[in-house]
Amino acid sequence: MPTELADLLAFGLTGSTWWVVLLYGLIATQLTILSVTLFLHRGAAHRAVDFHPAVEHVFRFWTWLTTAMVTKEWVAIHRKHHAKCETADDPHSPVHFGINRVFWHGVELYQEARADRGMVEQYGLGTVDDALERNVYGRFPSLGPTLLALSLIAAFGAVGLTVWAIQMLWIPFWAAGVVNGLGHWWGYRNFETSDRSTNLIPWAFWIGGEELHNNHHAFPSSARFSMRPWEFDIGWAVLRGLEKLGLARVLREAPRLAVREVESADAETLRALLAHRAAVMTAYFRSVIKPALADEAQQARDAAQRLGRRLRKALANDGRWLEPAQRERLASWVRERPSMARVVEYRQRLAAIMERSGKRSEDMLHALQAWCADAEASGIATLEEFARRLRGYALAPARG
Numbered sequence: 001m002p003t004e005l006a007d008l009l010a011f012g013l014t015g016s017t018w019w020v021v022l023l024y025g026l027i028a029t030q031l032t033i034l035s036v037t038l039f040l041h042r043g044a045a046h047r048a049v050d051f052h053p054a055v056e057h058v059f060r061f062w063t064w065l066t067t068a069m070v071t072k073e074w075v076a077i078h079r080k081h082h083a084k085c086e087t088a089d090d091p092h093s094p095v096h097f098g099i100n101r102v103f104w105h106g107v108e109l110y111q112e113a114r115a116d117r118g119m120v121e122q123y124g125l126g127t128v129d130d131a132l133e134r135n136v137y138g139r140f141p142s143l144g145p146t147l148l149a150l151s152l153i154a155a156f157g158a159v160g161l162t163v164w165a166i167q168m169l170w171i172p173f174w175a176a177g178v179v180n181g182l183g184h185w186w187g188y189r190n191f192e193t194s195d196r197s198t199n200l201i202p203w204a205f206w207i208g209g210e211e212l213h214n215n216h217h218a219f220p221s222s223a224r225f226s227m228r229p230w231e232f233d234i235g236w237a238v239l240r241g242l243e244k245l246g247l248a249r250v251l252r253e254a255p256r257l258a259v260r261e262v263e264s265a266d267a268e269t270l271r272a273l274l275a276h277r278a279a280v281m282t283a284y285f286r287s288v289i290k291p292a293l294a295d296e297a298q299q300a301r302d303a304a305q306r307l308g309r310r311l312r313k314a315l316a317n318d319g320r321w322l323e324p325a326q327r328e329r330l331a332s333w334v335r336e337r338p339s340m341a342r343v344v345e346y347r348q349r350l351a352a353i354m355e356r357s358g359k360r361s362e363d364m365l366h367a368l369q370a371w372c373a374d375a376e377a378s379g380i381a382t383l384e385e386f387a388r389r390l391r392g393y394a395l396a397p398a399r400g
Contacts, residue, residue, distance in 0.1 A: 013155055024156075033175075035066075039056060040074050047221070050251060065148050070141050099181055174210075193218050197216070198214050209236060212226055212231055227254070255395045259394070265365070267361070269391055272394050293315070314330055342380065
């Protein structure tokens, strides 16, 4: 074989050194992650941001080229995940399918979900539907990765096939496996959401801020995922940069909670509670239930009377994710302790108030005012203080 042909097969048309190939791989995979988190997720699925048409098309083209995912299908599956989270209808819940299946076979679950065309039509409304989407991206999704493979082999030679394989595995592993799997199974929680979502720092650089999954489930329509000073959302940093260049416009960001001095809960209080339901329930656990647990621990005559760590944490959601036997053990432990039973009952009442289904705002406000009045007269110092603070809650703009 002539030397020139051997070099072409080995190094491609560019003759690039290994570090150039590595640099390309890092840039390409990060652009893929950004295309998914910014365009598909924050833009198309949740409509939290609008992009300049040129930027949007770059994201659309790169998603087609590197993932073979169709915008309408991805958006529909993700919206259904939020609507049916942790139920049998959730397309990729570790609670239902098990962590091993979601982590290692997330792509198969995605393929099964996209085959449900009725679901795609129901949940994929409002996504881009131009001629390019209908005739190219949506009609020939596998053509993109095929062209990418040929391009990488031509550019880098044999190693280009390895780069292509890594590119093809990037989203299935990090998004379908890590975010959809570990992001509902292991990690820390800032907010007591009604699902099992968690945050998975410190992988912000690798997965575009998607590792802040619990924050996202607490505020799904927010373009910003980071909520704590130590959390870094690289996707948000890119969004702000694009916004300053006039190439993007953030439409929604999680509002901040403000506290006013008022005599009684009002309509503004109710709006703030509904917007920050997960944060309110988290605050209740930390401010009321945890002190009550500490008091019980001090009064316990022996270690056998104390709850294990998992059951203590389960009090944040009434043991929703426990096995039936453990849930009954927790309920029995609470019933035997009147002070704990009272703070748990108040938590349940507060959670019930914030369930919107079929309720008028006026009825919800009257129930909230009654709850605050009862809590402030409960004789439980931590509960009284929590109720006084809660009645003054209001929404404040996230940024000026």
